[in-house]
Amino acid sequence: MTARSLTRVRALLLGLGGIVLVGVAWDLYASFGPDAGVQLGGVLVLPRASATAMPSVGSMFGRLLDPVASGPGSPLLLTAVIQASLVTLGVAALGWVVGIVVGLALALLMQRFRTAESALLPWVILSQTVPLIALAPLVAGLISTARVGGQAPPLWVSVAIIASYLSFFPVSVGALRGLESPERAHVDLLRAYAVGWWPTIVRLRFPASVPYLLSSLRLAAANSVVGAVVAEVAIGMDGGIGRMMLSYAQSSSGDPAKAFGPIFGAIAVGLVSAGVVALLGAALGRYRRAEATA
Amino acid sequence: MSAAVRVRGATKTFPGRGRAAGVTALENIELRVEPGQFVSLIGPSGCGKSTLLRLVADLDRPSAGSIEVFGDPAAKARVKQAYGIAFQQAGLLPWRTVAANIRLPLELHRFPPARRHARVAELLALVGLEDFADRYPDQLSGGMQQRVAIARALAESPELLLMDEPFGALDEMTRERMQGELKRIAGETGAAVVFVTHSIPEAVFLSDKVVVMSPRPGRIVDELPITLGTGSAADDVRESEAFFRQVSAVRELLHGVPGAAPRGVDLR
Ligand SMILES: Nc1ncnc2c1ncn2[C@@H]1O[C@H](COP(=O)(O)OP(=O)(O)OP(=O)(O)O)[C@@H](O)[C@H]1O
Ligand SMILES: [Mg+2]
Numbered sequence: 001m002t003a004r005s006l007t008r009v010r011a012l013l014l015g016l017g018g019i020v021l022v023g024v025a026w027d028l029y030a031s032f033g034p035d036a037g038v039q040l041g042g043v044l045v046l047p048r049a050s051a052t053a054m055p056s057v058g059s060m061f062g063r064l065l066d067p068v069a070s071g072p073g074s075p076l077l078l079t080a081v082i083q084a085s086l087v088t089l090g091v092a093a094l095g096w097v098v099g100i101v102v103g104l105a106l107a108l109l110m111q112r113f114r115t116a117e118s119a120l121l122p123w124v125i126l127s128q129t130v131p132l133i134a135l136a137p138l139v140a141g142l143i144s145t146a147r148v149g150g151q152a153p154p155l156w157v158s159v160a161i162i163a164s165y166l167s168f169f170p171v172s173v174g175a176l177r178g179l180e181s182p183e184r185a186h187v188d189l190l191r192a193y194a195v196g197w198w199p200t201i202v203r204l205r206f207p208a209s210v211p212y213l214l215s216s217l218r219l220a221a222a223n224s225v226v227g228a229v230v231a232e233v234a235i236g237m238d239g240g241i242g243r244m245m246l247s248y249a250q251s252s253s254g255d256p257a258k259a260f261g262p263i264f265g266a267i268a269v270g271l272v273s274a275g276v277v278a279l280l281g282a283a284l285g286r287y288r289r290a291e292a293t294a
Numbered sequence: 295m296s297a298a299v300r301v302r303g304a305t306k307t308f309p310g311r312g313r314a315a316g317v318t319a320l321e322n323i324e325l326r327v328e329p330g331q332f333v334s335l336i337g338p339s340g341c342g343k344s345t346l347l348r349l350v351a352d353l354d355r356p357s358a359g360s361i362e363v364f365g366d367p368a369a370k371a372r373v374k375q376a377y378g379i380a381f382q383q384a385g386l387l388p389w390r391t392v393a394a395n396i397r398l399p400l401e402l403h404r405f406p407p408a409r410r411h412a413r414v415a416e417l418l419a420l421v422g423l424e425d426f427a428d429r430y431p432d433q434l435s436g437g438m439q440q441r442v443a444i445a446r447a448l449a450e451s452p453e454l455l456l457m458d459e460p461f462g463a464l465d466e467m468t469r470e471r472m473q474g475e476l477k478r479i480a481g482e483t484g485a486a487v488v489f490v491t492h493s494i495p496e497a498v499f500l501s502d503k504v505v506v507m508s509p510r511p512g513r514i515v516d517e518l519p520i521t522l523g524t525g526s527a528a529d530d531v532r533e534s535e536a537f538f539r540q541v542s543a544v545r546e547l548l549h550g551v552p553g554a555a556p557r558g559v560d561l562r
Contacts, residue, residue: 185385188353194373195402203402207389287389289432 023057030054055257063257064264077261081244085265088240089272091156092221092228095163096273099220102164103171110172111179111205112197121176128169132227136162136234155237159228162235166227167220174216178209210287217280221273229266241265296365298454298486299327299350304359306345318511319345323359325505325514329453332480332487334497334504336544342512343490347458350488351379363454375403377454378447378485382462384439386431392442393418393427399449417445420479437468444476448483455480455487462492470532473499494548498522498540499532506547516547 033049047053055063064081067074106124110117140158182204190200232242244262252259281288306320319342327333335343348354349361352372363371371377378399386395393414400410418424421441431439440460447455460476461469477500480487491497497504498520506515520540522531531537 183383183385185381185383186387188348188351188381189379189385190402191353192351192372192377192379193399193402194375199402203398204387207387210389286430289388289430 026054027056027058030056052253052256055260059257060260060264063255064261068258077258081241081261081265084239084241084244084262085269087156088225088228088232088242088266089269091159091232091240092163092224092269092273094160095165095228096167096221096224098160098164099167099169099224100171100217103168103216103220104175106168106172107175107179108201110176111201117176124169124172127165132162132166132230133234135165136231139165139231140235155235158235159231159237159240162231163224163227166223170216170219170223171213174212174219175209178212178216179205181205181212182208207287210284214277214281214284214288218274218277221277222270225266225270225273241269296362297326298329298331298364299325299333299488300362301325301346301350302360302362304346304349304356304361306342306349306354307357320349320356321511321513323512323514327454327486327488327503329364329486330484332477332489332500332502334489334491334501335507336491336494336497336504336548337507337512337515338509338548339492341507341509343507344458345512346507347456347488347490351377351456375399375450376452377456378450378452379456380440380443380447380458380460382459384431384436384443386439386442386446388431391428391430392423392434395431395442396445396449398446403450413449417449420448420482421445421475435468436464437472440464440472441475444479448479448485451483451485453485455485457487458490459492460489461496469493469496476500494541494544495532495537498537498544504544506544515550518543518547 029046030049030051033046033054035048035050037044037048038046064076064078066077068077068080106120110120136158139161140155143158143161144152146153179201186204186208187200190204195203228240229242229245231237232240233246237243241262245259245266248255248259248262301323304320304323304325305318308317308319310316323346325333325346335346337343345354349356350363350368352361352368361368363376366374366376386392387398390398396414396417397410400413405413414427415424418427421444423438423441423445426434426438431442434442440463443460444457447457461472464472473496476487480500487500489497489500499522501520504518504520506518507513508515518540522534522536522540
């Protein structure tokens with residue numbers, strides 16, 4: 001085993017250890033902490049440790065294997081969570097892909113025309129200062145007025161658009177930096193070869209931007225998951241993990257562990273999206289050689 | 295037959311930024327390089343050697359004067375791919391293997407794949423890197439990287455090779471070996487070479503003609519034709535009396551340049 005893979009294993013074990021530690025701390029506090037919490041001058045500084053407020057980690061996982069509701073034919077909570085996670089993952093992935101396409105297109109435009117950069121970049125940055133909560137109903141309202149074959153588009157279209165709105169930003173900024181990253185000698189070389197703008201993009205600027213793009217894609221993936229979850233809630237799209245989180249949290253007093261199901265689902269969606277980017281990074285390894293050796 | 299490079303009255307002024315005054319990097323340069331001739335440009339740092347080379351390569355435009363490469367204006371010559379070029383840093387693309395780096399110009403200019411393949415094999419043999427075709431640049435030593443860059447510059451068999459301190463970053467041993475190889479390659483391909491260097495012995499060893507430049511504004515002080523006994527081994531040439539005499543001659547020309555010698559010229 002090489003030193004590098006050893007440090008990887010070490011990092012993995014430490015990471016897992018950290019997670020376990022948090023779980024243990026949670027359980028310890030839930031069992032031994034005061035049920036009413038700790039108050040200092042009328043302010044609650046430590047949370048209530050009652051079973052309704054802090055279900056044990058074991059019961060959170062155990063709950064996943066029980067039916068969602070008491071009625072007959074109710075699916076397991078795990079099944080429902082997985083289903084909802086897949087819905088959110090799908091919408092977030094769609095938003096991610098659209099965000100990448102839009103972000104790359106903007107970056108190419110800004111790289112090609114200096115004036116486009118001065119004209120567009122402020123808007124790109126400004127666009128991200130609009131709070132998601134304000135934006136979601138606006139987008140939903142606009143989309144609902146659209147007609148596709150005489151019908152309003154389904155709600156998930158709005159959710160995907162909002163997810164893409166959050167993911168295009170890191171892509172456009174990162175890609176622009178990446179496209180501008182080649183050294184002068186490389187740019188001169190392609191100019192000496194008397195090739196046009198597009199071959200220079202394909203052979204030089206795009207490959208050179210891969211390390212920048214990968215970190216942008218990671219950010220964009222996280223953004224579109226958050227965007228999708230929040231937009232589901234804000235717009236009121238059913239079936240995804242966002243709505244599930246909200247409705248389970250409202251019924252948490254009788255069944256506290258249940259509310260954690262969709263939270264685990266959201267974490268899983270985040271992990272899957274990060275994993276996809278990591279796989280992409282591994283596949284594009286040779287474009288990161290400079291990064292690795294520098 | 296037209297000259298490989300013909301520079302007439304070339305001046306290059308870089309505009310100053312804001313209130314800073316502009317820099318006149320080159321002033322009234324006259325230069326002629328014959329086909330097959332090896333010409334070195336030598337001079338103190340900042341005297342405009344790279345700028346002159348970039349003008350010939352049409353990577354930059356002169357403020358005044360004209361530049362012709364094989365009878366064509368520099369811009370047309372670049373489009374016609376009349377020259378190959380190599381820079382101080384090897385400038386290899388890190389994500390491409392050695393073979394793929396050498397192949398780059400052939401790909402860009404749409405050589406048929408079969409010819410590409412044969413040509414890359416030929417070039418790898420020429421620079422002695424047959425066993426490293428599938429390595430990546432970060433797995434090579436500096437000297438090997440520079441050989442790849444030279445192979446890439448030679449890929450389309452240009453009649454003119456432009457080189458800007460290609461051995462500047464190499465250690466003395468590697469450098470001398472590379473000089474020997476470049477001399478052999480230039481001889482075998484019959485290409486004219488314009489070679490920028492800081493090293494007097496390097497210029498004398500390689501060249502048919504050494505062009506000495508003065509510091510800003512860059513002017514040509516003098517041109518020195520070099521005659522070394524041909525046919526003898528590289529080490530013998532470097533030890534020969536003629537070699538030392540001409541190294542001294544170039545050195546004196548450089549010393550004659552006021553304020554030139556202490557700044558960046560390698561007097562070894
Ligand atoms: N793009 C540029 N903009 C402004 N000034 C420049 C530019 N390129 C070069 N110069 C100036 O022109 C002068 C000549 O530069 P050049 O790089 O040609 O020198 P050089 O002889 O190659 O030096 P060195 O031996 O250090 O490589 C320098 O004073 C430099 O500051
Ligand atoms: Mg230079």
